[in-house]
Amino acid sequence: MEVVCVADLWKKFKIPHERRTTILENIAGALQMLAGKTFIYEEFWALKEVNFHITSGESLGVIGENGSGKSTLLKILAKILRPDKGKVETNGRIAPILELGVGFHPELTAKENILVYGTIMGLKNSELKKRLDPILQFAGLERFRDAKLKNLSSGMQMRLGFSVAIETDPDIFLVDEALAVGDFEFQQKCLSKFKEFKNEGKTIILVSHGLNLVREFCEKTLLLSRGEMISFGETEKVVNEYLKRVQAA
Numbered sequence: 001m002e003v004v005c006v007a008d009l010w011k012k013f014k015i016p017h018e019r020r021t022t023i024l025e026n027i028a029g030a031l032q033m034l035a036g037k038t039f040i041y042e043e044f045w046a047l048k049e050v051n052f053h054i055t056s057g058e059s060l061g062v063i064g065e066n067g068s069g070k071s072t073l074l075k076i077l078a079k080i081l082r083p084d085k086g087k088v089e090t091n092g093r094i095a096p097i098l099e100l101g102v103g104f105h106p107e108l109t110a111k112e113n114i115l116v117y118g119t120i121m122g123l124k125n126s127e128l129k130k131r132l133d134p135i136l137q138f139a140g141l142e143r144f145r146d147a148k149l150k151n152l153s154s155g156m157q158m159r160l161g162f163s164v165a166i167e168t169d170p171d172i173f174l175v176d177e178a179l180a181v182g183d184f185e186f187q188q189k190c191l192s193k194f195k196e197f198k199n200e201g202k203t204i205i206l207v208s209h210g211l212n213l214v215r216e217f218c219e220k221t222l223l224l225s226r227g228e229m230i231s232f233g234e235t236e237k238v239v240n241e242y243l244k245r246v247q248a249a
Contacts, residue, residue, distance in 0.1 A: 001056045001091065003172060003203045004077065009050040009086035011072055011227075014041040046072040048227045050086075054220065059204040061214035061235060063242055064224035070207040073224070074098055074174045077205065092171025092203075093122065097162060104161065106150035110141055113149055114164055121168040131167045138189065139163040159186055166193055173197065176207045211239050 047069045054060050062070045075081040076088060078096035104113045114135055118128040136142045139159040144152060152160070165173075173194070194204060194217060208214055214221060214235060221238040223231040225245075231238045 002089070003054050003056050003058070003091050004060075004205070005053045005087070005089040006077075007051055007087045009047055009073075009076070009088060010045065010084050011047040011069075011076060011081065012043050012045045012084050015044050016041050046227050047076075047083075047224075050222075050224075050229045052220075052222055052229070052232045054203060054205075057201045057203070058220055059198065059206065059218045061218035061221040061238075062205065062207045062224065063209070063211065063214060063221060063239065064230075067226070068224040069227040070224055071098070071176055074176050074205065074207055078174050090172060093169065094172045094174060095121070095165045095168050095170035096174045097165045098174065098176045104149055104157065107148060109146050109148055110136065110152065110160055111145045113160070117164050118168060121170075123168060135160075135163045135167050138166075138193075140186070155183070162190060166197075170202070172203045172205065174205050177209070211242075215239060 050069075050073065052060070062073060064070055072081065074096070075098065076083055077090065078094060078098065080096070080098075104117065108116065111132065114132060115125075115128055118131070119125070123131070133142075136145055139156070139162070141152075141156060141160060144156065149157060149160075175194075197204065198217060204217055206214060206217055218235050220233060221231075221235040222229065223238050223242050230245075231241050
């Protein structure tokens with residue numbers, strides 16, 4: 001069974017040529033728009049004609065230089081962005097571990113943010129109450145359950161976001177360099193957890209510059225460059241192709 005299917009995927013962004021850096025400039029620009037003045041935008045294609053599929057039990061690595069479209073692809077899979085063209089189909093519950101902590105509210109406590117985020121992910125209140133302590137324990141934040149999020153360090157918020165995501169019992173993990181942040185001990189806890197998920201047959205889509213990490217977790221790999229799909233297939237083959245491109249550059 002196909003877990004993820006991406007067919008003829010295109011995504012573009014519009015870059016305005018007129019740059020506004022102050023509030024007054026933005027107000028002036030809005031008034032000009034009301035007056036009928038139009039502005040010139042440059043179209044930037046972040047993804048162009050991307051095609052791949054993953055079957056049940058497989059995991060995918062996504063590699064390429066900065067600006068190649070890797071994070072944009074994950075945001076489309078997570079339904080944060082909409083494609084301009086093409087089809088994206090996913091089967092199963094998705095846990096996006098992208099910009100950790102996105103969706104949290106700074107004025108709510110750690111406990112309250114867990115309950116809100118878990119509800120958004122589709123967990124029942126009874127399930128959330130059972131998982132509350134394990135989430136806080138994994139994040140190392142038991143003592144901070146009643147502290148407002150805004151009073152926690154960025155590292156604490158990152159650990160909390162990761163811990164909530166992995167406890168929502170997803171079928172597909174979308175991971176964007178999340179393992180590159182945090183202290184070494186927490187990174188090792190995350191890696192051990194992902195090994196458990198792999199053994200359970202869950203799918204991991206991992207964007208990373210860590211090629212050894214991609215080799216360890218992913219059977220297949222997608223190589224992107226400037227939004228275009230350069231290669232897709234068995235991980236070792238695609239990673240070697242990427243290394244040859246880097247060496248030749």
